[in-house]
Amino acid sequence: MKIKGIKRYKFAFTYNKVSFDVFFFTDETPFKLMFGVKALSFYFELNVNNGFVIDTNIGDKYTQLRKILGLQYNPNNPFKTFYFFSEFDKKIPKHANVNNKPEPSDIAYYKKDIEESEKIYFLSWRDNEKCGKQVSPENLYKTRLLLGYDAYLICKRKNISSCWTHDKSLAQSFYLPD
Template sequence: MVTLKLTGLKELYTDMKAKGIKRYKFAFTYNKVGFDIFFFTDEIPFKLMFGVKAHNFYFEVNVNNGFIIDTNIGDKYTQLRKILGLQYDPDNPFKTFYFFTEFNKRIPQFANVKNTPEPSDIASYRKDIEESDKIYFMGWRDNEKRGDKVSSENLYKTRLLLDYEAYLICKRKNISSRWTHDKSLAQKFHLPD
């Protein structure tokens, strides 16, 4: 296991915390490939998600105490290398350590509230959720009033696309997040009552 301390992430996190931001989105370019970066601090360990829409590709890394990550991305390595346009060279193999070292240098120091990701931003990479075509948050449904029970699939979608705190509230109070494919029906995310 090869680890790396993301010193740049500490500064961003400090500013996010001061501004009350739990999730943040910014751009990163490596070898002329643009990545959407999502930094999630609403659960432990923190998570970084790297996505390339043009290639329908993303991977996540856990950010452990001290902003330390494991630079091994497992089975995503070969696909990342191809997306970056790097040929396999046994004498000089591509190391994700180099990728993350460069990323660390380009992490913004300050957070802009306007860069808080919408659920639909995250959903465009996460196809492993229920009703993956419904990516716009549309409010809450109180299942107690309906005599229903929130599904584990809905709780999973709530946690991934909205917020860990929302997931905990929904689980505790039997509330489902509601979703639509129609952007005009989208609502601004707020925690359930």
Template sequence: MILNNLKPLFKSMQDNKIKRVRFPFSMANAVFDVFFFVDERPFTLMFGAKGLNFYFEVPVKNGFDIDPILDNNVYNTLCKILGLKYDPNQKFSPRIFFQEFDKKIPHNVSAQNVPKPHHVATYRKNVEENDKIFFMKWLDNTIQSHDVRPENLEKTKRILGYEAYIRCKQKNISSCWTDNESKAVDFYLP
């Protein structure tokens, strides 16, 4: 299934030199934080249900092509979140969800749409110290004769992106995180 409205969004991202964006999407009873990551291969769409412990990711192949089939658990939870009940006269499928989403994809974005690390970390919880969602600083491991841990590199890649991951790996730098929002700093590349 082609998501045609990802094309102008991608163009706007390129024009503004943005690799990750966040925008809202509403359908039925649900409001989602949607993230579009073009620094991942394949590109990734991430849908996080606001205020709920639910998110899923969809790979975006060349030509803005997605597979509209969802895992059964994801599909069932999505139906509950949307407030849908089985009705043979009004069928619902993931394809319908993605068609509705495609109609509401913004065509223009700006720096205001760039997600902060904690926005991503709120949903991507399968990382080390997943309660620590606020970026705090960089730590140069060479100074203390340590190597950056693979788990930290994975968190860096999943939350901050591929470019941060590569720099940290090359320079032996760890990303440091906190659960205290007052200690958070704006993200910058090392």
């Protein structure tokens, strides 16, 4: 990823016949790893620390993950997330494909805590200096989550807002603002 200049990557992972969207973000500190199942509106995130070390404890998402995987509780042989992540570790792509960069809408599907959450397609940039406004903290948050830390820093520094639409046909390719 580093050699190819990829800071955000998306790939699929299947465990126990359940398909996950996996996102890996290297533009965050620490790095972030996100697992999601669209059909079930389920996702969780983990920090990826130095040495690509993760904490396999997913907290309150454990029971939901176990149910999604179709695993019944068995006190004599409980499901451990270590099993899930050990299998995941074996399936991590060895080479990055530049075509596997996630679209903002891919990420937005799982992030419902953003302003105008129905507007998930990038539309344009608005220079707030020209219209005498200030970029909102909510817009900066959405920009960081969906477009990345570099976009967030530029928008914060230059008072620029990311603009979004709910209409996929109006979506524009993402580019960093000037």
